[in-house]
Amino acid sequence: MLLKSRPAHSLVGALFKAQRNVRLLSASTKPRVLLLDPINLAHEELESLKxxxxxxxxxxxxxASFINDLKSDYKDITAIYRHFKGTGSINITGRFDEELISQLPSSLRFISHxxxxxxQITVEPCTARNIQVSNVPSVVDDPTADTALFLMLGSLRQFNVALAQAQAGSFHRGLPLSSxxxxxxxxxLGMGGIGRALAKRARALGMTVQYHNRNQLSEDLEQGAKYVTRDELLSTSDVVSLNLPLNAATKHTISTPEFKSMKPSAVLINTARGPVVDEKAxxxxxxxxxxxxxxxDVYENExxxxxxxxxxxxxxxxxxIGTLSYETQKExxxxxxxxxxxxxxxxxxxxxxPEQKGRW
Known part of the structure; x- marks a missing residue:
């Protein structure tokens, strides 16, 4: 008995359907990554991830809708990408606090911040749920130090006062002498990567550097900076630069007692996080x-x-704007x-x- 041959268009259709099913199966087996904020510059790396x-x-x-979507549209995600900026996804998701972290899918393994x-992320409950958390630890060092340098020079030389007078049409009439x-x-305060980058720039201006950390640095990292107590640093420095992380221990680390201990001629520079300073004080x-x-460059309620x-x-x-340059944002x-x-x-x-180092 002769078998009827299938029409050519039927074979083509079957082949197309099979290829589509392969693509769908391949896509469904790929890990799912939730992008809470857009990737605007790193196009090559984005294509590689795709x-x-x-x-x-x-x-x-x-x-509320985000927490609900974690059980549907975002279920089975393996990784999350998010940006720190105050105008970004945090206005939708809110902080990654214990409440939110408890609602994350069990499939989630990575948060790339x-x-x-x-x-903005409470690390301890992430660790308890076996979720690895990363930040960007070194890319920001130089641009943030550049910003601190600008603020330091501007404050010492009172460039903002001079600029305001110029804009008002007064050519330094009555302008006080600066330093x-x-x-x-x-x-x-906080001699990490950013602090060391600022120290390098300050030495080029002929400044002397002292610092305070929880622990003294090795001599090669100190690069000639003097390790002092926190009280000595505050009472003797002409410029106090804050370069420490924000956590429960550092919130309002600079408040009324600290300002009273500083020299009347001293200036404060903050490129760390706003809440490390008591703004009212x-x-x-x-x-x-x-x-x-x-x-x-940072404030309590950005x-x-x-x-x-x-x-x-x-x-x-x-x-x-400490890291808002094209090169830095892209990297x-x-x-x-x-x-x-x-x-x-x-x-x-x-x-x-740092809280998760040595965990995995």
């Missing part, structure tokens, strides 16, 4: 003359900046995406936040 994972965009509109500071950096003593210290000035600071002639206020994105790829291929991120 070849290895299914990328899921954030579609939730608020924290785009930022040096990671106070040069040369010969001044810079005190760094800072405003009082500026208005009373307890300190000579402040250079700030994106809000207190009006008292914005209008104070001896406060320089930047809107958290920060690329770093995070490479870290996710490493985690997906090896089961272990290439870097962890």
């Amino acid at each position: 070849s290895e994972a299914s990328l899921i965009p954030l579609t939730s509109t608020d924290r 785009n930022g040096a500071g990671y106070d 040069d950096p040369q010969g001044k003593l810079l005190g760094i 800072l405003i009082t210290a500026l208005e009373s003359g307890e300190i000579a000035g402040a250079g700030l 994106p809000q900046i207190p009006a008292e600071l914005l209008r104070h002639p001896r406060a320089i206020c930047l809107p958290h 920060m994105e690329a770093f995070c995406l490479r870290n996710i790829r490493t985690g997906l291929s090896t089961g272990k991120l290439s870097t962890f936040v």
Whole structure:
């Protein structure tokens, strides 16, 4: 008996359907990565990740819908990418606190956080659930130190006061004399990568550097900086630069007692995190003359900046732009995406936040 041959168009259709099913099966077996914030610059690394994972965009509109979507649209995700910026996904998800972390899918293994500071994530419950957390520990060192240097020079030389006079049409009439950096003593609270990068820049200006950490650095990392107690640093420094992480122990680490112990001629620089400074106490210290000035890139309740600071002639206020350069943002994105790829291929991120070092 002769078998009827299938029409050519039927064979083509069957082949197309089979290929589509293969593609769907391949996509379904890829690990799923939730992108809470867009990748704007690291296009090459994004394409590489696309070849290895299914990328899921954030579609939730608020924290409640996000938690609900974790059980449906975002179920079975293996990794999360997020950005620290105050105008980003945090306005939808809120902080990654214990409540939110308890709702994350059991499949989640990695959170790649785009930022040096990671106070938006409570690490302990992540560790308890076997979720690895990474930040961007070194890419930000130089650009943040550059920002601190700008704020330090501006505060010492009172460039903002001079600029305001120029804009008002007054060509330095009655402008008070400012201070040069040369010969001044810079005190760094938190001598990590950013602190050391700032110390290098300060030495080039002829400044002397002292610092305080929980532990003294090795001589090669100190690079001539003097290790002192916290009290000595605050009472003797001409410039106090804050370069320490935000956590329960460092919140409001600079408040009324600290300002009272500082020299009346000293200036405070903060490029760390806003809440390490008690802003109300800072405003009082500026208005009373307890300190000579402040250079700030971070604030307690970002994106809000207190009006008292914005209008104070001896406060320089930047809107958290320390790492907002093209080169830095691109590398920060690329770093995070490479870290996710490493985690997906090896089961272990290439870097962890300090609290998780040695865990995996």
